[in-house]
Amino acid sequence: MTSDERYTEYVTGRLEWLHKIAFLLCQDWAHAEDLVQITITRLYVHWRRASKVDNLDGYTRTILMRVFLAEQRTGWRKWVTARRPPPDTPTAPVDPDMGLDLRAALLALAPRQRASVVLRFYCDLSVEQTAEILGCSPGTIKSQTARALMTLRHDLRRSPLKERLA
Amino acid sequence: MNKEEIDLRAGLRRLTDQPRPLSISVETARAKGRRVLRRRRVGTAVGTAAAVGVAALGVLALPSGGEKPDGSVDLSSSSAQHSAYIARASFGWLPKGYRPTSTGFENGTFYLGASKGDSQFFLQMFPAGPEPALGSLRGGVPAKAVPAPSVGGHAAHWKQPPPPGAGTAPGEAKLRIQFGPKQWGELEYDAAPGVTDIKTTLYKVARAIKLRDTPQTFPLRLGRVPVGLNPGNVDVLTDSHSGIGWQTAITFEPGLQISVSLTGHTPTQWTFMRGAPKTTIDGHPATHLMEPFTGAEAGKFENDGAHAADGSGVNPSGGSEQLCVHGVHGLDVCYSATAQAGKLLKSTGGLIGLYKRTTVYTADPSTWTGLFG
Numbered sequence: 001m002t003s004d005e006r007y008t009e010y011v012t013g014r015l016e017w018l019h020k021i022a023f024l025l026c027q028d029w030a031h032a033e034d035l036v037q038i039t040i041t042r043l044y045v046h047w048r049r050a051s052k053v054d055n056l057d058g059y060t061r062t063i064l065m066r067v068f069l070a071e072q073r074t075g076w077r078k079w080v081t082a083r084r085p086p087p088d089t090p091t092a093p094v095d096p097d098m099g100l101d102l103r104a105a106l107l108a109l110a111p112r113q114r115a116s117v118v119l120r121f122y123c124d125l126s127v128e129q130t131a132e133i134l135g136c137s138p139g140t141i142k143s144q145t146a147r148a149l150m151t152l153r154h155d156l157r158r159s160p161l162k163e164r165l166a
Numbered sequence: 167m168n169k170e171e172i173d174l175r176a177g178l179r180r181l182t183d184q185p186r187p188l189s190i191s192v193e194t195a196r197a198k199g200r201r202v203l204r205r206r207r208v209g210t211a212v213g214t215a216a217a218v219g220v221a222a223l224g225v226l227a228l229p230s231g232g233e234k235p236d237g238s239v240d241l242s243s244s245s246a247q248h249s250a251y252i253a254r255a256s257f258g259w260l261p262k263g264y265r266p267t268s269t270g271f272e273n274g275t276f277y278l279g280a281s282k283g284d285s286q287f288f289l290q291m292f293p294a295g296p297e298p299a300l301g302s303l304r305g306g307v308p309a310k311a312v313p314a315p316s317v318g319g320h321a322a323h324w325k326q327p328p329p330p331g332a333g334t335a336p337g338e339a340k341l342r343i344q345f346g347p348k349q350w351g352e353l354e355y356d357a358a359p360g361v362t363d364i365k366t367t368l369y370k371v372a373r374a375i376k377l378r379d380t381p382q383t384f385p386l387r388l389g390r391v392p393v394g395l396n397p398g399n400v401d402v403l404t405d406s407h408s409g410i411g412w413q414t415a416i417t418f419e420p421g422l423q424i425s426v427s428l429t430g431h432t433p434t435q436w437t438f439m440r441g442a443p444k445t446t447i448d449g450h451p452a453t454h455l456m457e458p459f460t461g462a463e464a465g466k467f468e469n470d471g472a473h474a475a476d477g478s479g480v481n482p483s484g485g486s487e488q489l490c491v492h493g494v495h496g497l498d499v500c501y502s503a504t505a506q507a508g509k510l511l512k513s514t515g516g517l518i519g520l521y522k523r524t525t526v527y528t529a530d531p532s533t534w535t536g537l538f539g
Contacts, residue, residue, distance in 0.1 A: 041194075044199030
């Protein structure tokens with residue numbers, strides 16, 4: 001199997017996973033595709049090195065996080081997002097009311113807080129692992145996560161958190 | 167991880183728990199990536215960010231694939247439809263206050279949930295075959311089979327023993343049970359805060375599980391469905407008092423989705439239909455959208471992937487189509503078909519034809535029957 005074939009096999013198997021993480025970061029499925037497209041392009045550029053790391057999933061996830069955070073700084077998304085025709089699919093029944101509440105609450109978080117929440121509670125990473133990916137200290141992650149939870153609690157306080165999140 | 171954090175974790179998963187069609191192109195990524203590498207090699211100072219940014223502009227749609235050129239539609243019920251949705255097991259005993267609140271089928275796995283407030287038992291019966299991989303626990307900790315006592319003579323092991331332990335959370339435990347030579351199941355217990363006898367209670371519930379194939383019942387019967395539309399994932403949620411909710415969601419491949427909900431509580435993902443052209447079907451208020459869109463509705467709905475009906479009642483092009491019928495025995499029924507599903511439904515009257523072949527029951531599960539026939 002050639003290097004390109006290994007890359008294609010790996011990426012094809014991770015698209016859905018990356019898309020879900022990207023969606024949680026940006027709260028928009030189409031935008032999430034843009035983030036993943038850029039992520040896998042960067043992964044290709046670094047494939048020779050990436051293919052040798054022990055935790056390739058972690059490496060790829062780190063690229064995605066950095067793409068997302070860099071975008072927040074540069075605002076390039078304003079011009080790079082092409083308007084696509086509607087997908088050939090019905091609107092998937094995904095979000096109950098409480099799901100939309102959670103999405104709105106997540107969107108209200110600062111990008112790095114949102115990234116911390118996604119890495120800690122969706123990717124199930126430790127404080128230390130999250131800090132490594134986001135390039136900061138574990139203490140910073142702890143305080144960001146605490147602030148994020150406080151914000152979510154405030155935004156979802158109309159009913160118990162469990163009911164809004166279930 | 168405290169309870170609030172556990173709830174957040176579950177909420178994030180629910181936001182992403184349904185697969186979405188992807189139009190990400192691996193080939194485009196390779197092509198743009200190669201270009202970046204070539205430029206680097208010749209020393210051209212091209213920033214990676216700009217290069218990959220251009221890559222995002224060049225997104226190509228993956229081929230949808232598999233579309234049948236077959237124009238004929240056979241309405242005869244297939245054995246595959248009749249054998250779909252067989253409930254594999256039921257709870258024979260639950261602690262006081264718990265009741266079944268969810269059941270469903272996902273990629274061949276049958277699941278059954280019973281809850282009391284925020285606490286729940288969740289049983290999965292995997293497709294026949296070897297034991298599925300254990301996967302990871304919290305924090306990416308690889309799950310390992312931990313020896314456990316048998317369950318009513320069935321071999322068992324912990325996927326996640328009651329805490330404390332790496333990868334576990336307070337109140338959680340997951341037990342894998344080999345119900346037969348090629349039949350594995352998993353029982354999860356998410357206990358209420360303060361509960362300490364997790365193992366005892368979980369084993370009592372596990373020993374009482376009844377293995378019996380019975381047809382799953384639904385709040386509607388579809389009658390006959392065109393050949394080519396194959397039963398897919400299903401969720402039947404019957405807890406209107408908690409976050410679990412009350413909704414039945416049925417998927418057919420390729421691309422037909424049906425939702426049944428309590429009238430006035432149509433799930434949020436269908437709210438875009440509120441602005442759709444209104445009509446009446448069998449005396450019930452309804453909204454209907456279909457391709458090709460025309461008139462003022464076109465601009466209104468084009469960004470939702472749904473298009474306005476042309477009023478003919480039958481989708482002329484076999485394009486995507488959505489239909490919601492409200493207040494049928496206290497229930498709202500919504501259908502959504504992709505263009506591919508629309509072609510299969512076209513000669514039998516599209517979604518309106520499908521609705522007219524549908525029998526809608528009530529919110530009372532005692533009135534429900536199987537989905538087909």
